[in-house]
Amino acid sequence: MTPEETKAFEEKIRAYVGRELGAPKRGKDDVNAAMIRHWAEVLGDENPVYTDADYAAKSSKGGIVAPAHMLQIWSMEGYPMCQKPAQDLQRELHNVFDAHGFTGVLGTNTNSEYFRDLRLGDQVYAHTIISSISEQKATQRGIGYFIETLTTFTDQNKEEVGRQVFRCLKFIPNADQAPAAASEADGAPATPTRLASPRGHDNAWWWEAVDNGKVLIQRCKSCQTLRHPPRPMCGECQSTEWDSIESKLEGEIISFTQMHYPKFPGYPYPLICAVIKLGEGTNLVANLVGCEPAAIKIGMKVKGKVEKVDEKTWLPQFYLA
Incomplete structure (x- = not known):
């Protein structure tokens, strides 16, 4: 954009700052024991003040309370968010960014405060405003703007029970990350590719092995x-000395999910992500391919291959055995 276009664009987006996304939203469910129990089970949180009524009654809490970090859960939209999401002010703002080429979006961080415990029967209301939009920033993903929303949570008595600040980046993807970069040969859109693997000091060796057709499992020398995943220290004996063994890529499905929304360019659909318990004993998150989602069951045996999934990327993928 020219300087004049940038100025006009920034005036347009800054007009959203300070505005509420819409009317305060009451959570679809009041605070209840069943949802607390499911949350605690999934996270492996065994604190009895969440699930044991007798214990909780005798504790300093005086009864069952919800885990503090469930605060946002009570007011989330649920599955309709990925089907026909409500067109609130935040989505309207993102549409403005999209129309000006800022099509990338990346959640960056969130900060939460909790003012009191939520108890069974409490009602939770979410009041959200667009609190700030940064100056234009140059990031590794591309040039963009950070958008912050502030959500204040209140109860049935209109008293604040917590707050959450959420920050995301809307950006113009760099050329090497753009989902539809121009082809040098004929100017036609190139085939989209997956997001590049995050390679750091502790895991680059693992991805380099995948590039060469192998899946290695880190092993403590002591x-x-x-x-798995790779890390610098053994969780059992705290040794930092390690080597690796090659996996046979044979295992079974212990969990899986089908990703529906949002759909990303460069990924095949149906997109099935599974947790595979390898024969060697460690777990690996990978895609299940070559089968329909309805055919997949927990406990099924699978066999993996390292395959080239796009022009730049090799990944371990698993097939029903």
Whole structure:
């Protein structure tokens, strides 16, 4: 954009700052024991003040309370968000960014405050405003703007029970990350590719092995414990000495999910992500391919291959055995 276009664009987006997304939203469910129990089970949180009524009654809490970090859960939209989401002010703002080429979006961080415990029967209301939009920033993903929303949570008595600040980046993807970069040959859109693997000091060796057709499992030299994903220290004996073994890529499905929304360019659909328990004993998150979602069951045996999934990327993928 020219300087004049940028100025006009920034005036347009800054007009959204300070505005509420819409009317305060009451959570679809009041605080209840069943949702608390499911949350605690999924996270492996065994604190009895969340699930044991007798224990909680005798504790300093005086009864069952909800985990503080469930605060946002009570007011979330649920599955309609990925089907026909309500067109609130935030989505309107994102549409403005999209129309000016800022099509990338990346959640960056969130900060939460909790003012009191939520108890069974409490009602939670979410009041959200667009609190700030940054100056234009140059990031590794591309040039963009950070958008912050502030959500204040209140109860049935209109008293604040917590707050949450959420920050995301809307950006113009860099050329090497753009989903539809121009083809040098004929100017036609190039085939979209997946997001590049995050390679750092502790895991670059693992991705380099995948590039060469192997899936390696890190092994502690001191106690021989296998671990994945790669990390610098053994969780059993705290040794920092390690080597690796090659996986046979044979295992079974212990969990899976089908990703529906949002759909990303460069990924095949149906997109099935699974947790595979490898024969060597460690777990690996990978895609299940070559089958219909309805055919997949927990406990099924699978066999993996390292395959080239786009022009730049090799990944371990699993097939029903």
